[in-house]
Amino acid sequence: MDKKVRVRFAPSPTGPLHIGGVRTALYNYLFANKMNGTFILRIEDTDQKRYVPKAEEYIIEALNWFGLKLDEGPGIGGNYGPYRQSERKDIYGKYALALVEKGFAYYAFDTGEELEQKRKSEEEKGNQGYKYNHATRAEMRNSLTLSPEETKALIEKGENVTIRLKIPVDETITFTDKVRGEVSFDSNLLDDKVILKNDGMPTYHLANIIDDHLMEISHVIRGEEWLSSTAHHVIMYKYFGWEAPEFSHLPLLLNPTGKGKLSKRHGAKFGFPVFPLEWNGGEEVFEGFRERGFDPKAVINFLAFLGWSTEDDKEMYTMDELIQAFSLERIVKSGARFDFEKALWYNQQYLIKADNNEILAALRSGKMSNSIANHSDDFMVGMIDLMKERAQFYDQIITDGQYFLTDPTDYDIKTLKKKYKSENQNHLDNIKNIIADCTEFNATNLSTKIKNYISENELSFGAILPILRIFISGTLKGPDIFEVMGLLGKETILSRWAKGEDLIANLSKE
Numbered sequence: 001m002d003k004k005v006r007v008r009f010a011p012s013p014t015g016p017l018h019i020g021g022v023r024t025a026l027y028n029y030l031f032a033n034k035m036n037g038t039f040i041l042r043i044e045d046t047d048q049k050r051y052v053p054k055a056e057e058y059i060i061e062a063l064n065w066f067g068l069k070l071d072e073g074p075g076i077g078g079n080y081g082p083y084r085q086s087e088r089k090d091i092y093g094k095y096a097l098a099l100v101e102k103g104f105a106y107y108a109f110d111t112g113e114e115l116e117q118k119r120k121s122e123e124e125k126g127n128q129g130y131k132y133n134h135a136t137r138a139e140m141r142n143s144l145t146l147s148p149e150e151t152k153a154l155i156e157k158g159e160n161v162t163i164r165l166k167i168p169v170d171e172t173i174t175f176t177d178k179v180r181g182e183v184s185f186d187s188n189l190l191d192d193k194v195i196l197k198n199d200g201m202p203t204y205h206l207a208n209i210i211d212d213h214l215m216e217i218s219h220v221i222r223g224e225e226w227l228s229s230t231a232h233h234v235i236m237y238k239y240f241g242w243e244a245p246e247f248s249h250l251p252l253l254l255n256p257t258g259k260g261k262l263s264k265r266h267g268a269k270f271g272f273p274v275f276p277l278e279w280n281g282g283e284e285v286f287e288g289f290r291e292r293g294f295d296p297k298a299v300i301n302f303l304a305f306l307g308w309s310t311e312d313d314k315e316m317y318t319m320d321e322l323i324q325a326f327s328l329e330r331i332v333k334s335g336a337r338f339d340f341e342k343a344l345w346y347n348q349q350y351l352i353k354a355d356n357n358e359i360l361a362a363l364r365s366g367k368m369s370n371s372i373a374n375h376s377d378d379f380m381v382g383m384i385d386l387m388k389e390r391a392q393f394y395d396q397i398i399t400d401g402q403y404f405l406t407d408p409t410d411y412d413i414k415t416l417k418k419k420y421k422s423e424n425q426n427h428l429d430n431i432k433n434i435i436a437d438c439t440e441f442n443a444t445n446l447s448t449k450i451k452n453y454i455s456e457n458e459l460s461f462g463a464i465l466p467i468l469r470i471f472i473s474g475t476l477k478g479p480d481i482f483e484v485m486g487l488l489g490k491e492t493i494l495s496r497w498a499k500g501e502d503l504i505a506n507l508s509k510e
């Protein structure tokens with residue numbers, strides 16, 4: 001059967017999109033593009049109590065940042081709209097009524113207090129985990145227990161009118177999940193879920209399957225937390241006489257210890273973002289991968305392998321390569337540990353691969369642009385080239401390479417003291433002269449001349465080069481010192497040298 005592939009990402013706008021939600025969106029996107037299918041955004045906003053303004057905007061901005069291009073959705077259009085469930089609310093009621101008419105659903109009028117009382121009295125009898133189901137529905141106020149007249153009167157009164165799904169008794173509900181294989185649920189353990197609320201709005205379950213049907217969704221790819229709801233969905237598909245889509249439930253994202261689900265609290269606990277973009281919800285402010293300085297391509301590459309794998313051990317994949325390689329069959333069942341170190345590694349790999357001019361453009365428009373404003377493009381490209389191998393983030397090129405931009409203020413005096421020997425002072429003076437006399441001032445010439453001097457005088461590199469480094473950059477860390485010298489130029493090096501000599505003079509005074 002050649003059914004056209006149509007997949008949807010269906011977030012509820014109840015707050016910022018968790019990074020796990022981005023992975024769900026990514027897998028839907030990869031599968032749609034691999035199959036020449038359609039990637040749809042549907043906003044599931046029927047729960048007005050949990051609705052958070054700005055959440056939808058945030059979701060769309062995050063998808064855009066990652067380059068997960070939508071084919072249909074709110075603000076984009078398509079032939080299956082509207083794509084916000086709140087704008088589809090007139091659609092759902094008649095489907096719920098059709099189930100009532102067929103005897104697959106029923107009206108229930110129990111108030112919140114009545115339900116609570118029932119729960120308490122069941123618990124007092126020792127029945128933990130009370131459910132509204134085949135065993136208890138006969139004791140409640142619903143159209144199965146009340147007369148048709150009473151039912152009609154209560155519907156007309158319009159208070160606490162809900163419609164519940166009538167789950168069949170003694171059945172095994174089985175479906176095939178592409179990730180987990182055959183999955184079965186005992187229908188006696190399922191509850192008669194409310195599908196239409198008193199305000200006429202559908203609950204998630206009803207709206208979700210009606211829309212999946214009307215939007216001709218071929219594959220449902222979503223998080224594992226929805227696996228148990230799928231039993232209810234499969235029952236509804238059967239009741240409606242509709243063909244169910246194929247299901248794939250993605251493994252949980254686990255926190256870095258590998259124990260327990262990755263939650264928004266873990267971000268603060270482990271010191272990394274768990275949201276794609278910064279979220280400012282007034283009381284709650286969450287850091288984003290974007291604001292931390294991540295390249296969206298690196299985050300995509302990282303997320304792709306959290307719950308999916310390829311046959312080989314290649315790790316760097318462009319979006320197009322991911323699309324080509326992706327398959328639902330290779331999604332794993334077990335939870336995927338969120339290893340932030342790996343995310344950092346990916347970012348570094350992308351930084352190394354990035355074009356220097358591109359990095360420069362990002363730095364010039366970034367939050368540290370002031371500190372490089374006085375430096376030419378040529379100089380900056382040279383600095384970026386030397387620093388990018390050691391940085392995980394663009395901004396780190398500036399923070400760790402501060403000595404490229406200004407004279408050091410912080411010197412590693414401890415090492416200087418250890419390395420400096422007064423008997424080498426004349427050699428240091430000679431090296432200074434070599435620098436001063438170097439006409440073609442570049443890394444190769446400096447390196448050859450200074451290294452030759454060290455060898456000819458039977459000195460050790462370890463006795464001289466650390467001192468040079470500290471004079472020039474203040475620290476032992478950093479790229480090849482001759483490259484740094486070549487880029488900074490003779491004048492700067494000699495003036496830093498003079499400051500270095502002052503440091504030495506002060507050492508001996510101590």
Ligand code: GLU
Pocket residue numbers: 009010011012044204208221222223226
């Ligand atoms: N609205 C649900 C969510 O927020 C969608 C679950 C599904 O994809 O069916 O995750």
